[in-house]
Amino acid sequence: MTQFRISRRLMGVMAGAALAVGLASCGSGGEGKAGQAEAINFAILPAEGQSSSGPLWQPLLDDMSKAVGVPVKPYFASNYTVLVEAMRGNQIQSAWFPAKTAIEAIDRANGEVVARIVDPEGNDSYSSTLIVKKGSGITLQDVLSCGKKYDFGIGDALSTSGTLAPLTFLFNPEGIVPEQCFKTVRSANHQANSFAVANGLVQVATSNTINTIFIGRQNPAIADQLVEIWRSPPIPEAGIVVRSDLDPAVKEKIRTFFLTYGRGEGAEADRQREILKALNYSGFNPADETYLNPVREMVADQALSEAKAKGDAGAVQRAEAELQRLRALREVQP
Numbered sequence: 001m002t003q004f005r006i007s008r009r010l011m012g013v014m015a016g017a018a019l020a021v022g023l024a025s026c027g028s029g030g031e032g033k034a035g036q037a038e039a040i041n042f043a044i045l046p047a048e049g050q051s052s053s054g055p056l057w058q059p060l061l062d063d064m065s066k067a068v069g070v071p072v073k074p075y076f077a078s079n080y081t082v083l084v085e086a087m088r089g090n091q092i093q094s095a096w097f098p099a100k101t102a103i104e105a106i107d108r109a110n111g112e113v114v115a116r117i118v119d120p121e122g123n124d125s126y127s128s129t130l131i132v133k134k135g136s137g138i139t140l141q142d143v144l145s146c147g148k149k150y151d152f153g154i155g156d157a158l159s160t161s162g163t164l165a166p167l168t169f170l171f172n173p174e175g176i177v178p179e180q181c182f183k184t185v186r187s188a189n190h191q192a193n194s195f196a197v198a199n200g201l202v203q204v205a206t207s208n209t210i211n212t213i214f215i216g217r218q219n220p221a222i223a224d225q226l227v228e229i230w231r232s233p234p235i236p237e238a239g240i241v242v243r244s245d246l247d248p249a250v251k252e253k254i255r256t257f258f259l260t261y262g263r264g265e266g267a268e269a270d271r272q273r274e275i276l277k278a279l280n281y282s283g284f285n286p287a288d289e290t291y292l293n294p295v296r297e298m299v300a301d302q303a304l305s306e307a308k309a310k311g312d313a314g315a316v317q318r319a320e321a322e323l324q325r326l327r328a329l330r331e332v333q334p
Contacts, residue, residue: 023184039074040068040250043083043095045189047157057096059275060261067257068250080158084109087243094242094254097293100160107287112244114251115258116287117237119210120277124285125234128165129207131226132199140229143204144174146181153193153205154178160295161208162190165232168298171303191215198225213280223228236295239287257282290329297326 034273042064044057057074065072075092077083080101086092088109097105105111118124143150155162171178173224178185186202193205194215209231216223240258242251262272262283276282307315 039070040064040094040254042072042093043075043077043086043092043097045077045080045083045096056278060279063261063272063275064254064257068253070250074266079156080104081156084158087111087241088309090243093246094240096238097241098158098160099236099292100164100239100299101158102241102289103292103295103299104158105241106277106292110243110245112251113282113287113291114242114255115240115288116291117239117281118283118285119280120282122282123234124237126161126237127209127234128161128169128232129212129228130166130170130204130207130230131194131197131207131228132204133200134225134227136203136227138203138229143229144170144176146176148183149182150182150203151184151186151201152178152182152200153188153196155193155206156189157188159189159206160235160298162193162206162301163187164295164298165204165235166230167305168301169232170230172301177309190288193319194226195219195222198222209234210280235298236291239291240284259286293326293329297323297330300326 005294042061044053054074054076061072061074074093075083075086075095077086080097081104083092083095083097084101084104087095087105095105095111097111102111102113106113116124119126130140130143132143138150154166157163167178171181182204184202186196190207190211191214194207194211196202197205207226207228210230212223212226215226216333238255242254246254262269262276262281273282299332300319304316304319304323307319
């Protein structure tokens with residue numbers, strides 16, 4: 001998917017600017033003939049949506065452009081699958097990805113983790129939630145009783161908190177398949193699902209503890225209409241992913257930028273911390289793909305549930321082997 005369409009006449013007039021954008025959007029990875037990155041497209045699809053998140057991310061991306069030495073442009077799409085495919089096609093070179101999507105990028109799109117997010121309390125985890133409208137009287141037991149009574153809002157297919165976590169920690173242990181349990185199932189981001197619950201379009205929806213904070217800040221009237229009826233165990237926070245074949249010097253600048261952003265003392269560090277505060281972050285910690293292993297366990301658990309439901313003995317065996325491998329890794333990790 002190409003974000004910018006530039007005619008040849010315009011390219012002749014604006015050659016310098018067009019080169020940076022055109023290389024990144026045409027699948028060449030934003031690298032010039034000498035292998036030097038000329039632009040970075042940075043993918044974002046946070047729960048609160050593009051219109052809300054764009055202005056919050058832009059100051060950080062402006063600072064990233066200065067630190068890396070090439071233009072860094074936000075790249076938005078309708079869902080995480082589109083963004084993974086964009087990274088696979090080298091239309092984006094770096095991204096904010098939740099854990100499940102980061103795994104997809106690593107496995108399918110040449111992705112590499114360079115950092116993970118830390119919240120204002122110093123935590124690098126968050127939780128999935130289930131929400132209903134205040135005053136509806138709907139309890140968790142009502143939801144789990146199924147009977148196709150409710151319209152249900154689930155997350156993007158690659159959303160860790162919107163789909164994977166509620167399946168892993170809530171529905172799978174009860175033997176519940178949402179499509180068989182609810183009257184209808186619709187997929188949307190957390191912000192859209194929150195509005196849908198508040199406006200009565202769905203009666204139950206997935207959300208997360210981060211979205212709760214943003215809805216409370218930006219739409220307090222909506223937040224006041226929502227009640228949490230379930231919360232998952234902690235799950236790993238989102239990470240910063242880059243293409244592993246990005247110019248090594250630029251990749252290291254990106255890593256250093258995130259790991260030092262908002263750190264230290266002085267007016268500049270204070271300014272950066274204000275930008276992070278708006279994003280509900282306090283900074284970024286070093287990370288590699290091993291921090292995603294708990295989510296890989298969740299993926300394997302979901303694969304096992306689906307294989308059992310289909311009666312696919314081979315798939316059951318593969319999923320069980322993957323779970324054993326991951327659990328063994330967990331046992332030897334500090």
